[in-house]
Amino acid sequence: DTGVSQNPRHKITKRGQNVTFRCDPISEHNRLYWYRQTLGQGPEFLTYFQNEAQLEKSRLLSDRFSAERPKGSFSTLEIQRTEQGDSAMYLCASSLTGGITEAFFGQGTRLTVV
Amino acid sequence: AQRVTQPEKLLSVFKGAPVELKCNYSYSGSPELFWYVQYSRQRLQLLLRHISRESIKGFTADLNKGETSFHLKKPFAQEEDSAMYYCALSGGNNDMRFGAGTRLTVKP
DSSP states (O other): OOSOEEEOSEEEEOTTOOEEEEEEOOTTOOEEEEEEEOTTSOOEEEEEEETTEEEEEOTTSOTTEEEEOTTSSOEEEEESSOOGGGOEEEEEEEEOOSSSOOOEEOOOEEEEEO | OOEEEOOOSEEEEETTSOEEEOOEEEOSSOOEEEEEEEOTTSOOEEEEEGGGTOOBTTBEEEEETTTTEEEEEESSOOGGGOEEEEEEEEOTTOOEEEOOOEEEEEEO
């Protein structure tokens, strides 16, 4: 599968624990996006990268959230001191830049905080 | 700020009936608009984009800048069209924002 890959697919954690998700974009894509999706809602923008540079962060991204894309390839999203409200599907997408480009989505990581 | 509004959370039609999924947007510049679809147990995928002026699976969408709308239409709905549909807008920074989605159910 040469599409966007996210790991793990599911994560159950206790409140207060830290979790880290990984996203491997399509190899030639230099843009990478993170979204959060809760039940009945569309994907909510969290942050995006152009290569290794993080260009924008949503106000939804509290200081407990951090994202990195150290070499401009894969990205990680870490949530520290998880809360029950963090339970959601976390989606990663990647795209090319220049012109009007399609974002390709991964299958998501479903986080459940108990 | 860019915003996408899909006023209908649920839409149900009978097979063969016309369907229109509404999308309104707010953006000060020239937007790029998309429709994404998510079938059951599948990942989000692009359905169509306004710049292409294409018809995909019988769906079309026209950008109306005067009404700031990008409604998705199909003249004859099929059962396999049942899915979640998301309207999305990409602004100057190419950061894509999504509407809340409309769940389309096509009844036999």
